[in-house]
Amino acid sequence: MTTSEPTNQADTIPARCAIGLDVGGTKIAGAVVTEHGHVLDYVVIPTPTGLAPHLVPDALKEFVQQLRGRHPEVESIGVGAAGIVEWPTGLIRWAPNNTYRELPLRELLTDATGLPTTVDNDANTAAWAEAKLGTSAAHDNMIFLTIGTGIGGGLILNGQLYRGRTGMATELGHMIVDPHGDPCGCGNNGCLEAMASGSALARLGRQAVVRHPNSLLAALAAQNNTTITGHLIYTAAQAGDPVARALFDRAGYWLGVGLASMLNIFEVDAVIIGGGLSETGALLLDPARTSLQQFIFAKQYRPIPPIRPGSFGTQAGVIGAAHLALTARTAPTPRASELRKPA
C-alpha cells in the first residue's frame, strides 16, 4: 500500500466531504475529498487479482471502512470504475481489464456502508472533476480525453455529463481515425487508441529501434534491457532524439485527426487531456493542435477550442467521483437488481 501525504489536512471552514474511489485494472485509488475538491487523504492499493467476483467489492468495502475510520465525517461514496457502467444504477456491465461482470457495485456499497453511493465510468468522474473544479470549469461543453495505456473519454454537454442510454457512450478511444490503420484490441483497425495511446507509442517504438539501431531511443532501450515504454520514448524525445520525436509527431497527428472529428460532432468549448501521456505536454499536444487545425471543419467561422492538460493529473478520478457523490441529487433511485427484473 502506498499512502501520500494529505494535500490539505484541514479546511478553514468545515466542508462536506466524501470518499472517492478510482477502480482500475491494476490499482485502486481512494481519497477523502471536500466539496471544494481538496484532497484530505489519498491511498492507493493494488486491484485484487483472481476470478472470484467478490474480490473487488470486498476490497472496496474494506478500503471504505479504513478511510471512514480516519474521516468519520464523510457523508457519501463516489466510485469511478473502468468499463461500461450504467448510470444511475451503478451496475458495472463489463470492464476490459477486470474479471467482474454485471456487478451491482452501487447497491453492494450502499448496503454494506449505509452511505449514499454513486458509481460511474472512471473517465466520466475525471471529466466531472475537470469540468466542475478544474481550470476549465468555466466551459459548459467540454471533451475530456484520458490518454494512458488506452484512451478513454468523458463528455460534458450543457454542463452535464453525457452518458448515453446504456452508459456506453463516449467511447472516444474507439473512434476510427484511419480504417486502414493499426489493429486495435477491440478488433477494429485504426481506432484512436491504436494510433495515439501510450501502448501505440510503445509498439511503434519497438518497431523504430529495429529500423534505427543507432538512435538514442535504441541506446536507451539497450541499457539494462529496458522495455520500450511511452516514458522511455518521452525521455529520448526530451533529449532531442529525432526518432522518438517523430513517434510523438505521429501519435499527436492522429490525436488531432480524432479531435477534429469529435469537435465537428460535439463542438465543445475546451478539450482537456488527462492520463499519463498528458504529462508529455507539447511533445504530444503541439502536433495534435497542428493536425486539428488542418482537419477541423469551418475553422474560419468559429473559435477552435483550446487543448489543455488537465488540472488534477492522476487524482482527477477520485476527486470527480467524490464531488459527483456530493453533488448528485440523492432522491431515491432505482436499484440495479430491481430494474433488471422482467416487467
Added chain:
Amino acid sequence: MPEQLQWSHQAFDNILKMLEETGRSKVSRERIADVLTRLMIASPDWPSQTQIAQGEMLPLPYRIAPDSVSRTVAILAADEIGLVTQHAPPPNRSGRPYKSLQLGGPRWAMVGVKIGHKEGHPVSLNVIVTGLDGRPIDLPDLPDHGDGRPYIYEIAEEDDLVERLAEVINRLCALPALRDRYILGIGVEVAGHVFEGEVIEASHNGMLGVALGRQLTRRLDDLADRLHELTGRHDPLPVIVDNDVNVLAVLQTYQPEFPENDLALVAVFDDGIGSALVLGGQVYRGGHGMAGEIAHSIVTGSITAGNTEEPPEPRSATTPAQGALPSFSNKCHCGRDGHLDCYATPIRIMGELGEQDFTEKTFASIAHRPTYANGKLTQEGKVFQHAGQTLGMAITNNLINSINPSRVLLILPPALVEFPPGSAAETYRSSLQDTIQLHAFSDAAKHTQITAQSLSGEQRRFIGALAAAIRVLDSLVQHAKHRCKCYDPKSRSESTHKDTTHPFASNLVGTR
C-alpha cells in the same frame, strides 16, 4: 429567473410571466411546458385533462399530478389568453363528460419558412402558417390555397432576402384568416451553419454572417404589436432561425412514436449530408451551433498511411471539370478532401458514374439498376457499395461509438428507401448496415436501431417549413423548461434519477 435573456425569447418570457400571474394559484413554468408538450405530441387529437395527466400520448407514460394539470389548463385556456381551447364533450358519449383540449385555437398562429436554394443562391421561400398544434391554417384568400402545402414565393436575383421575407410574412399575416391572431413567432430553416439567429455560413444559399433573426424581427413590428396587446410589453417578435436538419430533429421529438432520449438523425440530401443530435430529449447544437456535423468527417481513402513513424500526407484532390457533376475524387465543397460529403450523396454517386445531369428521377433510374451482371459486380454496384460504406463508417465512428444513441434515423431520397431486390440502392443500404456491424464498438450496433424514412424534394419543402413553424413552439417550451441559452447550465445539479420533466424519459436498461 433567466440569467441572460436572449432577445428572441423576451416575448416568451413575458408570456410565461403573464401566465404565472393570471391564475388564482400559481403554476410552474415547467408544468406549463409539460402540458404544451403533451398537447403537441397528441395533435391532431384533442386529449382530455386526465389523458394529459396520465401521459397517455407518450410512448413511456408517466403521470403528473391531475390537480396541477387542471390549474395549468385553466390558465392556458383563459379567455384572454387562448393558448389552449377547450371543446365540449362529444355528444352521445357514455360515462363522465369531459372537455377535449386543443393546443392553440382561433387566436394563435405560427409561421414556418424554408429557404429554397439553387447553385449557391436563395431562390424560393416555402411558407406555411400553422396553429400552435402544427396543423396548417387554410388561407382561402390565396389563389393556391388548400391541402396544407406550403406557399411558394420566388426570390428574384435582385431581391433582398430579408426584405422579401418580411414582405411575404407581413402580407400573409394581414389576410383575414390571420389578421386577428397573435403570431407566436416566425421559424426559419436554413441549410448551413446557424448560431443564435445568425447565419454564420451557408454556402448553399450564399449567405455569410447574416443576422437574419434580428434583421427580420425589425421589419415585423406590426406583428410584435399584436403580442404587445396581450402581454402589455413591447418585445421583438420571436424569429427563430435554425439549421434545416436541426428543425427536422425538433419535429421528431414531438412524434408520438419518439421513444428515446437520444437520437441521431442523418439526412442524405442531393448534394450534402446533414445530421443532428437529440441528447436527453433535446436537440444539441454545441457551443456555436455546429454540433452533429458528420458531413465533414474523414471517412476513407483520404489519407495514405505513409511509413509508421511520420505523419501521413493528405491525398491531393481535384475539382470537377466545367459542367460535370463532382465525383468521389473531387474536393469537398468546403475545400478539403476525403469527407463524407464527397462520397455518400446522390450527386457524388452520379458524378462518379460519369453522369452529366442530376434529377431525382435520373438518380432513381440508376439506383435501381442491378448490382450484379453475369455474376460480377457492376460499376453501379461498386459505386453504391462504396458510398454506403462511407456513410456506415461515419455513422459508426461519429455517432454510434461516441453517442451510443437508441436510434439512428436515416432520412433518404425515395430511391434509397423503396428499391427492387438486387439493385444498387439495396447495396448502398446493405453495405451501410454491414459497415456499422463491422466497426461498432462492443455490442453498440446491437442496441442501436437504424431506421429509414424517405423524403422527396417536394416533401422536404413541406416538412422543412412545418418543422420551422413547430420550432417556434419548441423554443417557448425549452425556455419554460430552462433548457435554452437564457439559463446557465452549470446551475443544474447532476441528477441520479431520470429527468421526469421530460416526456421521453426512457427505460434505463431496457431496449425498445
